[in-house]
Amino acid sequence: MRNYLTILFLAVLMASCSQPSNPSFKAEDISLVPKPTSFQLNESSFKFGPDTKIVASDQSQQKAINYLKGLFSKAAGYNLEEISAKTEGAVVFEVIEGLKNGAYKLNVTPNSITVSATEESGFFNAVQTIRQLLPIEIESANVVAANWLVPSVTIEDEPRFSWRGMHNDFSRHFIDIDEVKAFLDYMALYKLNTYHMHLTDDQGWRIEIKKYPLLTEKGAWRIPNNQDTICMERAQENKLYTIDEAKFKEIDGERKYGGFFTQEQIKEIVAYASDRCITVIPEIDMPGHFKSAIDNYPFLSCTGESGWDTVFTYPTCLGKETTYEFMKNILSEIVELFPAQYIHIGGDEVNIKSWEKCPLCQKAIKDNSLKDEHELQSHFNRDIEQFLHSKGKKLMGWDEIVQGGLTKDAAVMWWRGWRPEAPKKAVENGNELVITPTDAYYFDYLNDGNPLEKIYNYEPVPESFTAEEEKRVMGIQANLWSEWIPSFKRLQYQAFPRMLAVAENAWASKNNKDFEAFNKRVEKQYPRLDNLGVYYYIPVVKGLDKKIGMVDSTKVKLSLAYPLEGVEIYYTIDGSVPTKKSLKYTEPFVVNDTVEIKARAYKGDIYNDIKKTKVEKKEYIQSVDVSPKEKGLKRYLIPGKLKKVTDVNLKSASKWEVVDSVDIAEFKDKKPVNMVFSGYFHAEKDGIYQFETRSDGGDHLYIGQTLVVDNSGWHGPRKRYGIVALKAGWHSITIKYRPSDKPRAINAWYGLQGEPLQPITSEVTGF
Incomplete structure (x- = not known):
């Protein structure tokens, strides 16, 4: 009996061993x-x-x-x-x-x-x-x-926000219906649920409107513009900028770029999105960004003409009833195609100058007791909003629609990061809000300047919001404006992996975030993206961000912006495009001649944007035989509005004072005053030195008589740099600053080539 039980036990044990349980995971x-x-x-x-x-x-x-x-x-x-x-x-x-x-x-x-x-x-x-x-x-x-x-x-x-959005711009460069479907599948994978289709703009009309067939017969096609030609130029070194030849066709004897969705295709997209629990939001820009319509229906403008002013195109005339009729006829077809609650009408960057001169617009302002042209646009918005209400829809627009008044039923997309008062004004007014600012959520900006970590760590809800105001934040959205995105591969490259940061910010609690842990999860997503055929961004090559100077020779060190398994660097020193057949970077290399270095990273067949710079031969500037008695620099103030930085002249200086550093100090945001900073800079040892300035308006930095940094021209705050070979000792330094109409910045830094920059202060200056 005992032997029988033993045999039975062994049989059961062997049977269980032959049917192992499913494995566990770590x-x-x-x-x-x-x-x-x-x-x-x-x-x-x-x-x-x-x-x-x-x-x-x-x-x-x-x-x-x-x-x-x-x-x-x-x-x-x-x-x-x-x-x-x-x-x-x-x-x-x-x-x-x-x-x-x-x-x-x-x-x-x-x-x-x-x-x-x-x-x-x-x-x-x-x-x-x-x-x-x-x-x-x-x-x-x-x-x-x-x-x-x-x-x-x-x-x-559970999600933090109800609106977890991505945006595609079809007007500048067009993507096809199959590519749209692929993008919707990417969104679904990461629980994004709102797809914003920017369908019309100055550069092209991308949706069929049956009442106005010219909108797509002619408005969907254009002679290649500067955006196309710049992409074509970039494509010579980077195939991601290649424009598909299928997007061109002969019209009226001319080669034109374009494309559009038929209404049946739009229905197909909406249904495909709905099957993935994604809501499609259409945007039909009005009353500005309407050139592709005005070109073919010129009665819409104030003058009967279409075209560009200095920056933006001429808008539709808001003094004509035919304008309102035209818009409502379009929207009547749009609302039938899109089940979404909101219809986006744009409303951004409207050039109001033509309204100022138009007698019909001025009459509309007077007849409706409006204050100005901004209120005229709001009057238009309210009329369109009432029409949308009659169709069971709500109006949405970019944050410019807040100016001039807004009803509480409208929703606002805050995009102008430099206008922090706009979202606060919207929620105080009772409007619902989507956060989509340039600061973090513009994915047409290069990954280098708007990186994954910055996006992930960005808190979308402003600190100034009360708990009640925060409830009006529907969510967040990232935008892919397509001026420089001419292909679906380039669109993927701009979207991934940053889209994952938006997905997590839209879903997870702000108290449940850790970038390092997130980034490890992202790295594990790359094989999945490979299987999906996604062409994602990989870390760029660092070390070629600025010109490299040398006297006899220099050692060039390259690195990746961040480590990623399987990524390798290839480079050339003859100006040719680096491929996987080029020199593979394994260690710093010596250059002893004037050459152009180009490098890019590869991960399998995925490559990124080329980084390049020139190596310039420099002659040493000898130090001067001085021993400054005082630390710091002299700052001269020069009154008057000057046209160019070269007009800043010490002979016109009213007075000078000693300053510790190069900055605008008490003159920021006040009446413009030109400045000259003058004294001596101490070079600790022989070497190539880099100088950098940041200013609005313009500036020049001189070492002795040599112009090292040219940051001239009219511009907002921006940085420029230059390199120079200096012998150890004291060198004359002069910085001339011509401010903008609203002075904001003048700063200066220095550093030995390859080392971190330091501010120019009294630690290294004297007079």
């Missing part, structure tokens, strides 16, 4: 973006197979279920069966009450997956979390072999 194996509100990793995992069932109980679950089935159909070849009765080994969808929109609960065990939510977007977001927990092969467009395991987890998750 926390470092998992990357979820955005970060869930609450996450617990448990033992073991759930395995999908061809017989895995999906248990549905409500129509609100259908979009999520369809998406999950679609993933497995493409990548695994599984046709997951949908049933209504609960069973073992299934994915169970269940409705629970009380969760906010978008929120969900997810419980994964070795025996089942339970997805709980209150409404359809919650179920859909849960599926995107399952998608990110699955192997990256789930993103494959064709059937592949994989072990379809999902770690055992317990997640409770």
Whole structure:
């Protein structure tokens, strides 16, 4: 009997060994973006197979279920069966009450997956979390072999904001419907739920309006402009700037660029987005940025002519009833195509000069008891808003619409980071607000200047907002203006990985953020993006940001902006475009001649923008035989409004005083006064020195008689630099500053080449 029990025990043990449990995962194996509100990793995992069932109980679950089935159909070849009765080994969808929109609960065990939510977007977001927990092969467009395991987890998750948006500009450069669909899938993966389509602007009309066929027959096509030609020039070194030849066609004997969506295609996009719980917001710019319409319907302008003023185009005439009729006829077709609550009318950067001269506009101002042209635009906005209300819609516009008055029903997108009063004014007025400022959320800005860390650490809600005002913040949005984005690959490069930072900022609590931890999760997302065919940004090459000077020779050191596995640097010293066949950077290299260095990083087939600089041979400037008795510089004040920096002359100086540093001090934002800083600079040792200035208006920095920094011209605060070879000792230094009409800055720095810059202060100056 004892032997029988022993044999039975061994048989059971062997049977259990032959059917091992599903493996467990480590926390470092998992990357979820955005970060869930609450996450617990448990033992073991759930395995999908061809017989895995999906248990549905409500129509609100259908979009999520369809998406999950679609993933497995493409990548695994599984046709997951949908049933209504609960069973073992299934994915169970269940409705629970009380969760906010978008929120969900997810419980994964070795025996089942339970997805709980209150409404359809919650179920859909849960599926995107399952998608990110699955192997990256789930993103494959064709059937592949994989072990379809999902770690055992317990997640409770909800979004911070209801508006989690991305924007595409179709007017400057156009992307096709299949590319739009791909972008919507990227958005879905990271739980972004609002897609803003900028469909019309001066450079092109991109949506069919049946009542006005010329808008797309002619307004959707243009002779290549400066934006096109600049992209074509850049494409010689960077193929990401290549404009697809399919975007050109012969019209009236001329080669023109363009494209547009038919109304049927718009319906297809809206439906595709809806299946992913994404709302599509159309933007039809008015009354400015309307040149592509005025070109073909010239009665819309004040003068019957279309064109550009100094910066912006001439707007539509707001003194003509035909303008209002035209806009409403367009919007009548738009509202039928887009189920979204909001219709965006732009309203930004309107050139009001033509209204100032137009007798019809001036009559409209007088007849409606308006104060000025800004109130005329608000009068127009309110009229359009009432029309949209009659169609069951609400008006949305850029933050300029706040000026001149705004009804409480309108919503505002704050984009002008330099106008911090605009969002405060909007929420004080009771308007809903979307945060989308240039400071962080303009993704047409290069990654170098608007990097991932800056975006992630940006807190969108201004500190000045009260708790009640914060409730009016619907959310955030990143914008991809397409002046310099002529291809879908370039669009991907500008969007990723920064889009992930927006996704997390829009979802996670501001108290639940850690950039280092986030960046580690982002790095684990790259293989998934590779499977999706996303062409993302990789770190740029550092070390060629400025000119390099040498006397006899110099050592050039390159590095990456940040470390990323699999990224390598290739460079050339003959001015040619670096490829993976060029010199591979492994250590600093010596240059002993005047050359042009170009470098770029590669990660597989992905490459980034070229960084380049010239190596210039310099002759030493000898020090002067002086021993300054006082520390600091003399600052001379020169009254009068001067045209050029070269007009700043010490002979006109009214007085001078000793200053410790180069700055505008008490003259900031006051009546403009020209300045000269003069004295001696001490070079600690022989070497190449870099000098840098930052000013508005303009400045020159001289060492002796040599102009080292030329920061002249009319401009806002900006930096310029120069290099010079100095012998150790004292050197005469002069900085001339011609301010703008509103003086804001004059600063100066120095440093040995390759070392951090230091401010020019009394520590290194004297007279």
